[in-house]
Structure formats: C-alpha cells, structure tokens
Amino acid sequence: MSEDRDLEHEARIFTRYLVGRDAPDELVARYRDASRVLLYQPPDAGETAVVEYVRRHAWSLPFLEAASALLRPGSLLRNKVLMMGAILETSPAFAEEFLPRNVSLVALVLRVLASGTAAVVRTIVGAPLLAAASRSHARG
Amino acid sequence: MADVLVVGSGPGGVNASAPLVAAGHRVTMLDFGNQDRHYAPLIPRRPFQELRRDDPTQHRFFLGDRFEGIPFGPVRVGAQLTPPRMHILRDAIERQPVHTDGFSVSMSLARGGLGAGWSAGVFPFTDEELAESGLSVADLRPHYDAVAERIGVCGDHDDLEGFFPSSPSMMPSLEIDPSSELILERYARERVGLNQTGFFLGRARLAVCTRRHRERGPHEYLDMDYWADLDRSVYRPQWTLEELQRAPNFTYFDRRFVLAFREEPGGVQVRTMHADTGAEETHGGAALVLAGGTLGTARIVLASLGLYDRPIPLLCNPYAYVPTLNLGMLRRGARERRYSLAQLTAILCINGRNRIVQAQVFSYRSLLTFKLMKETPLAYREALRILRVLIPKFAILGIHHEDRPAPGKHCVLRRGEPDRLDVTYHPTDEEERAHAADRRVLLACFRRLGLVPLRTMLPGHGASLHYAGTFPIRPEGDELTCERDGRLRATRAVHLADGSIFPWIPPKGLTFNLMANADRVGTLLARRLA
Numbered sequence: 001m002s003e004d005r006d007l008e009h010e011a012r013i014f015t016r017y018l019v020g021r022d023a024p025d026e027l028v029a030r031y032r033d034a035s036r037v038l039l040y041q042p043p044d045a046g047e048t049a050v051v052e053y054v055r056r057h058a059w060s061l062p063f064l065e066a067a068s069a070l071l072r073p074g075s076l077l078r079n080k081v082l083m084m085g086a087i088l089e090t091s092p093a094f095a096e097e098f099l100p101r102n103v104s105l106v107a108l109v110l111r112v113l114a115s116g117t118a119a120v121v122r123t124i125v126g127a128p129l130l131a132a133a134s135r136s137h138a139r140g
Numbered sequence: 141m142a143d144v145l146v147v148g149s150g151p152g153g154v155n156a157s158a159p160l161v162a163a164g165h166r167v168t169m170l171d172f173g174n175q176d177r178h179y180a181p182l183i184p185r186r187p188f189q190e191l192r193r194d195d196p197t198q199h200r201f202f203l204g205d206r207f208e209g210i211p212f213g214p215v216r217v218g219a220q221l222t223p224p225r226m227h228i229l230r231d232a233i234e235r236q237p238v239h240t241d242g243f244s245v246s247m248s249l250a251r252g253g254l255g256a257g258w259s260a261g262v263f264p265f266t267d268e269e270l271a272e273s274g275l276s277v278a279d280l281r282p283h284y285d286a287v288a289e290r291i292g293v294c295g296d297h298d299d300l301e302g303f304f305p306s307s308p309s310m311m312p313s314l315e316i317d318p319s320s321e322l323i324l325e326r327y328a329r330e331r332v333g334l335n336q337t338g339f340f341l342g343r344a345r346l347a348v349c350t351r352r353h354r355e356r357g358p359h360e361y362l363d364m365d366y367w368a369d370l371d372r373s374v375y376r377p378q379w380t381l382e383e384l385q386r387a388p389n390f391t392y393f394d395r396r397f398v399l400a401f402r403e404e405p406g407g408v409q410v411r412t413m414h415a416d417t418g419a420e421e422t423h424g425g426a427a428l429v430l431a432g433g434t435l436g437t438a439r440i441v442l443a444s445l446g447l448y449d450r451p452i453p454l455l456c457n458p459y460a461y462v463p464t465l466n467l468g469m470l471r472r473g474a475r476e477r478r479y480s481l482a483q484l485t486a487i488l489c490i491n492g493r494n495r496i497v498q499a500q501v502f503s504y505r506s507l508l509t510f511k512l513m514k515e516t517p518l519a520y521r522e523a524l525r526i527l528r529v530l531i532p533k534f535a536i537l538g539i540h541h542e543d544r545p546a547p548g549k550h551c552v553l554r555r556g557e558p559d560r561l562d563v564t565y566h567p568t569d570e571e572e573r574a575h576a577a578d579r580r581v582l583l584a585c586f587r588r589l590g591l592v593p594l595r596t597m598l599p600g601h602g603a604s605l606h607y608a609g610t611f612p613i614r615p616e617g618d619e620l621t622c623e624r625d626g627r628l629r630a631t632r633a634v635h636l637a638d639g640s641i642f643p644w645i646p647p648k649g650l651t652f653n654l655m656a657n658a659d660r661v662g663t664l665l666a667r668r669l670a
Contacts, residue, residue: 018521030199034207066519073517079212081520085510086210090199095192098509098524100531102473108529119522 006055007032013058014084017065019097023088030087038083039076046134047076053133064133066119067126142168142391143669145410145425147398147440149173150253152431152638154380155287155655156662161387163666168423169384170412172249173394174231178205179224185370188363188506189476201367202508211511222367222507225257231415235397236439237558243456243565244602247435251394252377254433254605255651260347260374260481261500262293263648264305264656272643274615274624277305283659285309287652290659291375292353295345299335303487303496304345311350313343314359317503318475319535320483322468326589338489339585344482344500347375347652354379363506365480374481396421400444401428401634408633427633427665429626431658434607434639435551439561441611441620442553445630451550452620454563455609455645458541458575460598462583463504464591466535474532480506482538488582495542497578498647499586502536535591539582540604540647541575543567551610565601606650611636612643625668626661637661 011031015023023031043051050068054061054077061081068075088094103111143165146157153169160167179201184191191198203209204223221228232247248254264284267277277284288307296313297306316324327334327341334341349357350373357373364370372379384390396412399420403409408428412421430437438452482500489496504512509527516523543549548566553559567575583593613622619630626635637658639650 018524034203034210037207038210038212062519062521066522069517069519069523074213078520082212082510082514083207083210085513085520085524086203086207086508087199089508089510090192090202092192092194092196092198095198098528099189099192100474100505100509101528102532103529105470108470111529112526115518115522115525119518122519122522 004032007035009055010051010080011084013054013061014081015088016058017061018081018085019088019094021094024093027087027091031084034083034087035080039079043076047072049136050075050077050130050133051080053136060129060133063122063126063129065126066122067130069119070123071127071130141407141424141426142166143425144168144427144429144665145170145408145423146429146431147171147410148253148430148432148436148638149251149377149381149392150248150431150433150638151255151258151377151651151655152658153253153429154377154384155290156429156431156635156637156658156665157384157390158290158380159286159659159662160666161384161390163670164389165666165669166389166391167384168391168393168425169381170396170398170410170423171251171392171394172231172235172397172415174227174250176224176227180368183224183364183368183370186362187476211514221257224367228254228257235558236436237556237560238435238563239560240563240565240602242600243563244600245435245563246602246605247433249397251381255377258347258376258651261485261649262288262295262304262345262347262652263485263498265646265648265653266303266305269646269648273613273641275613280653280656280660281305283656283663284652286659287655290354290380291347291655292349292356292373293345294348294350296343298342299331299340300342300345300485300487303340310345311353314346314348314350314479314481315361315477316343316483317478318472319466319469319503319533320501322466322472323484323501323535323589323591326468330588334585334588337581337585338492339486339582340489341484341486341589344485346481348481349373354383359479361477361479363478363480366506393423398432398440400440402444403632403634426669427635429635429637429661429665430640431637434610435561437636437638437640438551438610439553439559441628441634443559447620448553448555448559451552452610453545453612454549454551454565454607455543455545455642456565456602457543457604457606457645457647458567458601459604460539460575460579460596462537462539462579462596463594464535464537464586465530465594466533467590467592469533474503474505478503478505486582486585488578488585490578490581495574495578496647497582498540498649499582500538502538504531504534504536537586537591537593539579540606540649541578542645542647543609544644545609546571567601606639606645608639608642608645608650611640613641614643625664626657635661635665
C-alpha cells in the first residue's frame with residue numbers, strides 16, 4: 001500500500017511539473033500500472049534515493065531532472081517522468097499540451113531561447129543537488 | 141498433393157503464388173500467420189490529430205495494454221513498430237533462435253511477414269544493379285509491371301526516373317507536406333549544380349493507392365500509416381493473400397511452422413509443426429517455393445540439406461538516420477492533412493554511377509512527441525516546450541548504403557533443439573569509411589536545400605531489415621547458389637523467392653524487387669509445370 005501511495009504521489013508531482021495541472025485519478029492509476037509493468041527490476045539505491053528526494057521535495061524536480069538529462073539520461077527519475085509524459089500525451093485531456101504548434105518565427109525563437117536558458121540554469125543548479133540527492137539514501 | 145507448396149505469406153510468397161494460381165496450378169501455402177486481432181479493432185477510422193484530441197481509449201493502441209509502446213534506453217531497431225504492429229515479430233525469435241554479435245535480427249511469423257510493416261518504398265533495380273545475377277531489367281520488366289499493378293504504386297515522372305524506371309500502371313503521387321514542398325522548390329532552383337554533384341531528388345515512389353484499386357484505397361491522409369491499415373491503401377501482402385484465398389485452386393494452411401523439406405522422386409515433402417498442438421504434418425508437392433524471409437529460408441535450407449556449421453554469406457543495407465531542421469519552415473506552418481510514409485527520395489551518385497546512396501525524407505508527426513523528448517539532452521519539460529514548436533520544422537533523413545559480400549558477413553546453422561542461426565556481421569573498415577564519406581557528401585547536398593543536420597544516428601548493423609544474399613542467383617556457382625529461375629542448385633525442385641537470391645544489394649530497398657523476382661519465379665515455374 002505504501003508503494004502504491006508513493007507511485008500516486010509521484011504521478012501527481014510529475015504531472016504538475018510537465019503540464020502545470022493536476023492529474024486525474026484515472027491517469028494516476030495508469031501510471032501506477034505502468035510502473036509495475038515497466039519498472040519491475042530492483043533499482044539502483046542511488047537512483048531510488050533521487051526519486052525519494054523528489055517525492056519529499058517536489059520543488060527539486062526541475063533541477064534534478066535537468067541535471068539527469070545531461071549526466072544520467074537513462075536514470076530511474078528520467079524513465080518515470082517519461083512514462084508519465086507518455087500517459088499524459090495519450091489522454092484527450094492533456095493531448096493538446098503535446099501536439100505540435102504553428103507559431104510565428106519570433107515566438108519560436110523566444111520559446112527556444114527561454115526554454116534553452118531555463119534548461120541550462122537548472123542543469124547547473126541541479127548537478128550538485130543530484131549528487132547530494134543520490135547520496136541521501138546513505139544518510140537515511 | 142499440391143502442384144506447388146509455398147512457404148510464407150510475405151511479399152515473396154504471395155507474389156510467387158499469384159502467377160501460379162492464375163495459371164491454374166494447385167498451390168498450397170504453409171504459413172505461421174500471426175495476426176493482430178487485439179489492437180486493430182480498437183482503432184477508429186479517423187485522422188491522427190482528431191483521435192489525439194478526443195479518443196479516450198487512444199492509450200490502449202498508442203502505448204499498448206502492456207505499455208509496450210513506451211521505450212526506455214537507446215533508440216532501438218524497429219522503433220516504428222508501434223503496439224498494433226508488434227505482432228509482426230511475435231514468436232519469431234523463440235521459434236528460430238539466433239545468436240549474433242550485435243547484429244539486429246528482426247524475423248517475422250506474421251501473416252504478410254515483415255511486409256505487414258513495410259514502409260512501402262518502391263525502388264526497381266537497374267541493369268547495372270542486376271548484372272551480377274545474370275539478370276537484366278528486360279527479364280524483370282514484365283514482373284515489375286505485374287507487381288506494380290497488383291500492389292498499386294504511386295509516383296511521379298521526375299528526376300528519379302533514371303534510377304527507378306516507371307510503370308504503366310503508376311498512379312499520381314501522394315500530396316507531400318509543406319516541408320517537402322519547400323525542399324522541392326529549393327531543389328528546382330539548385331538543380332543544375334546539385335545534379336553535377338550527382339544529387340537527384342524527387343517524390344517518393346510508394347506502394348500506395350491514390351485512387352480506388354482492387355477494392356483498396358484511395359489514401360485518406362489519416363496520418364495513421366504506422367498504426368493501422370485503415371483505408372487499406374498502403375500495400376500489405378495480406379491483401380494479395382485475401383485475393384488468392386478466393387481462388388478454388390489455392391489452399392492456405394496457417395499455424396504451420398516449417399521445419400524442413402525432403403526431395404523424393406516426383407516431388408518435395410515438407411515437414412511442419414502445428415503452432416498450437418505441436419503435431420507434425422507432412423505436405424507434398426511437385427515443387428516447393430521457399431519465401432520465409434532470408435533468415436527463415438536459410439534455416440530451412442541448411443537444416444534440410446544437413447549443412448550445419450557451414451557459413452553462408454549474409455547482406456543487409458547499412459542504415460543511418462539524421463534529424464534535420466528545415467530552415468525554410470521557420471516561417472511556414474504545417475498542415476493537418478498528411479501521411480506518415482516517405483515524402484521524398486534522394487539519390488547521390490558517387491564517382492559517376494559507380495556507387496549510389498539513397499535517402500528518404502520523412503516528417504515526424506505521428507509517432508508521438510514523448511519519443512523525441514527521450515532523444516534530447518534536455519529536461520523533459522523544456523524538451524516538450526521546444527519540440528512542440530520545432531517538430532513541424534523537422535525533416536528526418538533515412539539513409540541507406542549498398543552492401544556486398546565480405547568475409548566478415550555470414551551466418552551458420554548450429555545443430556540444437558531447436559537449431560540456432562549464428563550471425564556474424566563485420567563490414568570492413570574501408571566500407572565503413574566509405575559510408576561515412578558518402579553521408580558527408582549527401583548531407584552537404586541537403587544543406588544546400590536548407591536542411592541543417594542535427595545529429596547522425598547509427599542504430600547498428602541489421603537496422604535496415606533488408607536481409608539478403610544467402611543463396612544468390614549467379615550464372616555459375618556451387619550447390620548453395622540459385623539458377624536463373626530461382627532453383628537452388630543443390631535441389632531438383634526447390635525454388636527461392638525472397639531476399640536470399642540477391643548477390644549484392646543496392647541501397648534501394650529490396651521489397652519491390654523481391655516481389656518482382658518472386659512473380660518471375662512463379663511465372664517460370666508455372667510454365668515448367670504446364
């Protein structure tokens with residue numbers, strides 16, 4: 001039951017992170033099911049610690065995920081966020097957030113610059129935080 | 141007892157059967173015949189964008205009920221095999237074990253074989269490309285035309301005509317998307333210089349019906365080509381199988397796994413195992429056509445002749461893909477009406493026409509955004525924000541190189557329960573250097589058309605799925621080569637009608653050529669049996 005609650009909590013954190021809204025219960029349940037099917041292998045302790053850290057401190061997710069993208073692209077945290085992204089993308093309530101958009105050239109350049117800059121800043125902040133979060137399991 | 145036994149319902153099997161059945165011979169097809177009965181009924185006949193916005197069950201076929209459409213880790217071979225297409229590979233590796241040193245093997249026991257997921261590119265060979273087999277375009281032309289009529293081919297009369305001879309039954313091209321329209325416009329302006337470099341561009345020639353043909357199509361631009369065959373406009377061998385099943389002289393046995401053949405006076409006996417009961421059966425025929433796919437046929441031939449531990453050649457077109465940014469699209473928007481298959485085809489001639497490289501241009505729209513997010517080095521939230529505005533500006537190049545036999549490319553059957561095929565595939569350093577150099581020239585040409593390459597992705601050996609060359613047709617050769625009529629020299633009445641018979645493979649995609657050759661093999665056999 002505790003594991004179920006952890007997965008449900010993760011699903012809600014990841015949804016707010018990706019699309020800025022709350023996940024309906026149906027999608028939270030789908031995330032829980034997908035986790036059981038796809039992430040059944042016992043994970044590395046350091047990677048589990050990062051996910052636990054995110055569950056305790058949701059504010060850290062943008063930083064830890066940005067740092068993981070560069071330093072640990074196939075990590076447990078990345079796989080979990082990707083899985084939630086796939087579930088949201090294939091739900092009518094959230095599909096629009098994933099569908100390609102036609103925007104003006106100015107809007108495109110601004111969007112790329114803003115998102116690119118945000119990604120770089122979060123990666124820089126996230127790298128030491130990732131190291132600390134990975135070690136947090138050792139400290140309990 | 142049949143006149144002819146045909147093994148496999150893929151592109152080779154059905155197209156070898158068609159002329160035999162038309163000539164009145166009794167044909168029995170032996171096939172494993174896996175089908176997707178799970179996802180196909182769930183997919184509504186509606187455009188991709190519409191489905192995405194309001195179908196509450198879309199996750200079932202886009203992600204799969206076991207979430208098999210969510211890939212973790214690096215890019216895999218067959219990434220375009222979506223959950224509704226995954227049945228194509230089901231059971232194959234368990235029934236036909238393969239050991240490789242990194243070479244990707246995709247085999248099929250599906251109805252339609254690997255052709256059930258074919259990307260439908262039609263690239264007939266030229267005289268130069270057929271010469272090593274002792275064949276010519278004149279030998280194959282009636283069969284190219286017969287197959288083009290049977291499957292439905294669309295295309296244009298453009299700069300590619302010199303490389304891909306056209307067919308009298310060719311239908312008009314599909315409507316390309318704005319990104320490809322721009323590329324073609326730029327090509328028209330740069331054409332003289334690019335042609336002098338050896339670069340030629342035109343609309344993709346595809347096995348797609350753009351008008352109603354044989355109860356199929358026309359293509360409805362639903363953009364669901366990687367997920368389902370909703371309008372049946374894209375050719376699948378199953379369509380020909382359905383036509384064959386209406387003939388009284390054609391018998392189809394599915395759920396049969398072919399173990400081996402044995403020649404006897406007056407014919408060939410084929411031993412099969414029932415997929416569900418495990419019961420062994422024997423089927424007899426005056427002649428046998430093997431079209432179980434290159435690797436499947438290799439296993440059957442080597443086991444039947446007892447040639448364990450004997451290496452035979454193996455070929456597979458090296459493949460790379462390159463996402464590019466189409467700068468011309470920065471000021472243009474995409475259209476919702478579109479299709480997912482190749483939009484354009486480019487040919488680059490190296491040293492005159494001594495060697496060619498082929499590229500197909502795709503747009504990335506219908507394979508879901510999260511799969512691209514995974515490939516970026518950015519946090520997923522930022523990746524999503526950037527990709528949403530950039531995806532309409534992407535053009536993806538799929539690049540094929542030729543492949544020729546070399547000592548490091550072979551397969552061997554090892555005895556066991558079941559037997560195991562060991563595949564070794566190591567191109568020479570010289571080949572790999574040539575491929576990299578050819579890609580650089582090709583990408584330089586695409587840069588002149590406004591495409592900025594972002595990254596060259598090498599999914600690994602075997603990625604093209606164009607397996608070939610195990611028992612080549614040659615004017616002269618040993619027992620494990622074929623005569624002009626496709627008969628394996630070690631046998632009296634066993635003919636091969638799949639990729640096995642090509643002595644080398646140009647970078648063009650084999651499927652249409654193996655279908656034309658299968659039609660030729662079937663036609664010649666029909667005459668011999670008459």
